[in-house]
Amino acid sequence: xxxxxxxxxxxxxxxxxxxxxxxxxxxxxxxxxxxxxxxxxxxxxxxxxxxxxxxxxxxxxxxxxxxxxxxxxxxxxxxxxxxxxxxxxxxxxxxxxxxxxxxxxxxxxxxxxxxxxxxxxxxxxxxxxxxxxxxxxxxxxxxxxxxxxxxxxxxxxxxxxxxxxxxxxxxxxxxxxxxxxxxxxxxxxxxxxxxxxxxxxxxxxxxxxxxxxxxxxxxxxxxxxxxxxxxxxxxxxxxxxxxxxxxxxxxxxxxxxxxxxxxxxxxxxxxxxxxxxxxxxxxxxxxxxxxxxxxxxxxxxxxxxxxxxxxxxxxxxxxxxxxxxxxxxxxxxxxxxxxxxxxxxxxxxxxxxxxxxxxxxxxxxxxxxxxxxxxxxxxxxxxxxxxxxxxxxxxxxxxx
Ligand code: NAP
Ligand code: MG
Numbered sequence: 001x002x003x004x005x006x007x008x009x010x011x012x013x014x015x016x017x018x019x020x021x022x023x024x025x026x027x028x029x030x031x032x033x034x035x036x037x038x039x040x041x042x043x044x045x046x047x048x049x050x051x052x053x054x055x056x057x058x059x060x061x062x063x064x065x066x067x068x069x070x071x072x073x074x075x076x077x078x079x080x081x082x083x084x085x086x087x088x089x090x091x092x093x094x095x096x097x098x099x100x101x102x103x104x105x106x107x108x109x110x111x112x113x114x115x116x117x118x119x120x121x122x123x124x125x126x127x128x129x130x131x132x133x134x135x136x137x138x139x140x141x142x143x144x145x146x147x148x149x150x151x152x153x154x155x156x157x158x159x160x161x162x163x164x165x166x167x168x169x170x171x172x173x174x175x176x177x178x179x180x181x182x183x184x185x186x187x188x189x190x191x192x193x194x195x196x197x198x199x200x201x202x203x204x205x206x207x208x209x210x211x212x213x214x215x216x217x218x219x220x221x222x223x224x225x226x227x228x229x230x231x232x233x234x235x236x237x238x239x240x241x242x243x244x245x246x247x248x249x250x251x252x253x254x255x256x257x258x259x260x261x262x263x264x265x266x267x268x269x270x271x272x273x274x275x276x277x278x279x280x281x282x283x284x285x286x287x288x289x290x291x292x293x294x295x296x297x298x299x300x301x302x303x304x305x306x307x308x309x310x311x312x313x314x315x316x317x318x319x320x321x322x323x324x325x326x327x328x329x330x331x332x333x334x335x336x337x338x339x340x341x342x343x344x345x346x347x348x349x350x351x352x353x354x355x356x357x358x359x360x361x362x363x364x365x366x367x368x369x370x371x372x373x374x375x376x377x378x379x380x381x382x383x384x385x386x387x388x389x390x391x392x393x394x395x396x397x398x399x400x
Contacts, residue, residue, distance in 0.1 A: 003034060003035055004034060004035045004036065004349055004352055005346075005348075006035065006038040006340065006344070006346065006349060007038075007344045008038070008067060008068075008343075008344055009038040009039050009040045009067060010037075010038065010040070010067070010070065010071055010336050010337070011039070011040050011060060011069065011070035011301075012039035012040065012070075012071055013042050013044045013070060013071065013072040013073060013075075013095075014041065014044055014045060014073050015044055015045060015073030015075040015308065016044075016045050016046055016073070016074065016076045016308045017076065017309065018310070018312045018313040018322065018387075019073050019074040019304065019306075019307075019308050019309060020045060020073060021313070021316060021387070022324060022326045022329050022391075023073045025326070025388055025391045026333055029391050029392060030330065030333075030356060030391065030394060030395055031333060031356075034352060034398070035349070035352060040063050040067065042056055042059060042060035043056060044057060044072070044073070044075050044095050046092075049092055050086060050089055050092065053089070054095075057098050057099065058102070060099070061098065061099045061103060062102075064099070064103060064299050065103070065297070065299060068298065068299055068300065068343060069299070069301075069302075069340050070299075070302070070336065071301075071302045071333055071335075072099070072301055072302070072303040072332070073303075073304075073329065074304055074306060074307050074308045074309075075095045076308055077093075077095070077096070077097075078092050094139075096303075099293075099301065100135060100139070100293060101135060101136075103134070103293060103295040103299050103301065104134065104295050104297075105189060105190070105193060105293055105294050105299075106131050106132065106189075106190050106193040106194060106197075106266075106293070106294055107131070107134050107272065107291060107292065108130070108131050108197060108264075108292050109129065109130045109132065109279075109280065109289050109305055110127050110289065111127045111279065111283035111284070111288055112288045112290060112328070112331060112361075113283065114288070114365060115379075116365055116367075116379035117284040117364070117373055117376065118284075118378050119282055120282050121257060121282050123259070123260055124259070124260065124261045124282070124283070125260050125261055126260060126261035127261055127283070128256065128261045128262075128263065128265060128279050129197075129263070129264045130265050130267060130275060130279055131190075131193070131194045131197065131205075131264050131266040131267065132267055132268075132269060132271075132272025133186075133187070133266075133269045133272060134269065135182065135183070135190075135269070136180065136182040136269060137181075137182060137269040137270055138178070138180055138269070139269055141178050141180040142178070142179045142180075143176065143177065143178040143179070144178075145176055146175045146176060147174055148171070148173065148174050149173060150171050151169075151171070152168040152177045153165050153166065153167055154166040154179065182217075182220075182221075184220075184224065187220065187221055187224045188228060189296035190266075191225045191228045192228060192296065193296060194225075194266045195229065195232070197264060197294070198242060198244070198264050199236055199237070199240055199242070201264070202240050202241070203263050203264050204242050204243045204244070204262075204264070205242070205243075205245075205264045205266060206245060206246075206247065206255075206263060206264065206266065207221075207222075207225050207244070207245075207246050207265075207266040207267075208246070208247050208251070208253075208266075208271070209222060209248075209268055210248065210250075211248070218268070221268065225246060225266075226246065249271060252265065253275075256279075276291075276305060280305060284373065284376060285372045285376075286328070287304070287324075287326070287327050287328045287370075287372060288325070288328065288373075289304075289305045289306075290302075290331045290335060291303050291304065291305040291328070291332070292335055300335075300336070300339050302333070302335040302339070303332050304328035304331075304332050306328060309324050312324045312387075321386050322387045323372070323374075323384060323385065323386050324387045325370040325372050325373065326390060327360055327364075330356065330360050330394070331357060334353040334354075334356045338350050338353035338354070341353065356394075359397040359398040362397050363393045363394045363397055367383055368382075368383050368385055369382055370385060371384050
């Protein structure tokens with residue numbers, strides 16, 4: 001059978017630990033037998049980031065701007081333990097943080113729902129999509145340990161040299177301080193991405209921050225969303241029969257738990273980070289969630305929302321069997337291939353992405369799954385498969 005041809009390469013960002021092992025299996029068993037894969041390869045494994053002084057991360061983001069579509073494997077964000085483990089030159093920054101800061105935009109995360117894996121919140125009958133702002137706040141902060149008594153101020157120096165000051169705190173002993181920022185332009189593109197996405201999928205959009213406490217910072221987000229909605233989207237939302245509303249994050253959390261799903265929940269960067277982990281876990285597993293960064297300039301980066309599954313990797317290194325769920329990483333690949341196919345006008349590639357996803361879900365619905373799902377499935381007598389066995393079970397269905 002002739003392989004499906006691609007015209008433009010994907011940006012392929014390889015990663016670390018167990019997800020790096022899965023990455024290779026997905027390529028070998030699920031993609032390369034069917035697709036003549038064209039990719040520009042960047043090794044974002046921690047060793048190579050260290051060897052290249054993290055230049056490879058920047059290069060991969062630049063390549064995404066050039067080629068438009070990327071697929072990324074989970075990567076280690078080093079902490080002190082990793083610096084020692086890998087003998088790092090320094091504690092490199094989070095690659096996701098670097099890439100998102102360069103591409104800007106919004107990360108959309110939606111649960112992958114399948115028969116037999118029911119959300120633990122019983123009233124969630126439809127998926128909840130999280131829209132996470134991908135720029136700024138605590139992810140681009142400046143922080144200091146304050147050694148002792150003294151005054152900390154925010155100082156803004158305008159282009160003409162005039163200054164504005166705001167007291168942060170008058171310390172009478174040691175403590176900590178952090179400064180963070182965001183940009184109107186980035187918040188505007190976050191708002192537009194959310195409104196456009198809501199129209200695309202015809203779902204209500206919720207947006208929540210803590211503007212009662214953060215009266216200027218979070219309030220700015222609220223105002224920008226409202227201004228853009230009123231000026232550009234209100235009419236189209238009405239036509240589509242969908243709603244936009246803003247509420248306090250506390251209220252949103254309470255309402256989400258009582259809702260039936262089927263809406264988009266827009267969150268600031270940090271809220272989106274933790275809330276998407278909560279929502280995906282409640283829908284079944286961290287490994288049952290899609291994640292795509294949509295930049296306002298039309299670049300797409302597909303990834304799995306979970307990490308490198310370190311504990312499974314150490315078992316794998318010891319030669320012990322593992323049962324790591326590859327669904328989110330497979331859907332990162334299918335998402336990227338589908339987008340490439342749509343942009344380049346390659347219906348066969350789009351069709352392949354659909355078939356790969358269908359084969360993955362069919363495998364689970366037939367009772368063949370990894371341990372994380374077997375523990376919670378409502379299907380009777382599931383078969384727990386090892387990491388590679390699960391991928392091979394999908395390959396058999398894809399072949400058929
Ligand atoms: P993690 O890799 O997401 O794993 C946390 C736990 O969740 C695992 O120990 C495992 O539980 C379960 N789990 C996650 N993904 C799974 C999968 N695909 N299949 C089965 N179980 C899965 O998070 P972490 O251990 O906190 O972080 C490990 C490394 O990942 C860190 O170095 C961190 O910097 C990095 N990280 C990267 C990204 C990214 O690149 N997108 C995101 C988050 C974290 P059990 O062990 O109980 O089976
Ligand atoms: Mg997270």
